[in-house]
Amino acid sequence: MLTDLTVKDFLQKTASNDPVPGGGSVAALSAATAAALTEMVANLTIGRKKYVEVEEEMKEVVKNVLQVRKELIQDIDRDSDAYNEVMAAFKLPKETEEEVRSRKAAIEEATKKAALVPLSVAQKAFVMMEAVEKVVTKGNQNAVTDGAVAAMMTRTAVLSALYNVKINLGSIQDTGFVEEVSLKVREIETKIEALEKNILAHVNL
């Protein structure tokens, strides 16, 4: 698994002329990093007298965001796997009419999956912004910068994942699928920058 590589080796593998891991896996990593920072701020809030009123809320944040982080970590590999499946489908034989048809169907199926993995990353990161806002506004203020970084990393993870959705939508024939996913993309896209700005407005440095 990519996430069993050391940080250094993961970066080395990204830099190589192999297209995976690429922007899609990096989007998932960025979201997972934001999750980790959000958990950290919550963990630095739990057990402090000054923040006893938000103790339960912070415990909820840790519990929920840890789960999201685990899923995002799997998405790092899922995104690269989905890309490899598209490439594999393109390599299918296309001698007979039957082969041409079944290759085309395999490419379509694999490309849909390659769009749905980053869509799921974007959706998870988008929902996570609520937890980021909680730790920034109610969490330990000594760690407010970490919360701000989490907000920016989440925004970038969402937008990066959406770019990866859109590039795949461009080669999908099923117009119903494309329309449905495009709608979901736009919904998130229009809101995420404002969410980031609202959270950062709470951080006065």
Next chain:
Amino acid sequence: MLTDLTVKDFLQKTASNDPVPGGGSVAALSAATAAALTEMVANLTIGRKKYVEVEEEMKEVVKNVLQVRKELIQDIDRDSDAYNEVMAAFKLPKETEEEVRSRKAAIEEATKKAALVPLSVAQKAFVMMEAVEKVVTKGNQNAVTDGAVAAMMTRTAVLSALYNVKINLGSIQDTGFVEEVSLKVREIETKIEALEKNILAHVNL
């Protein structure tokens, strides 16, 4: 070293209630990830007939950005180390007047370093945006999404690092130092969002 941890373990360590690695190290990681993606797009451009005219330019990008990535990888640890030094300075004895004075000086010195490490990350990432722009506008257009992700990750790395500079400036007594660094922060801060937007404007999805 933090970067010898697996990606999973690095995230786990970030999530813990230990303040390091925190937002500063994550800013450096984010910049290093952007560097790796930039190298990847350049590597996917080199050796392609269609892009023979930019071959030399892409080789330059790989050479320069690889060097930046190596430095940024070290900054991941440097940032955490600088934070630990501030904490260590706070723990120095303060019984005698002499001890109080030397503890205060040690805190000031360590905090300056804790501001200069993320400033250096921000500066390196800021300069790297030029290479990101090159791969997006002149590199392999099949990997343009990866270039777009690199642009967004670089923007977030710069802003995240600058938050970490500013939080440290808040506790530095040396007003000359604070003014000088603040000026550098503002210079980068005002330009980075526009740079990102200009690059993303080249990506039509």
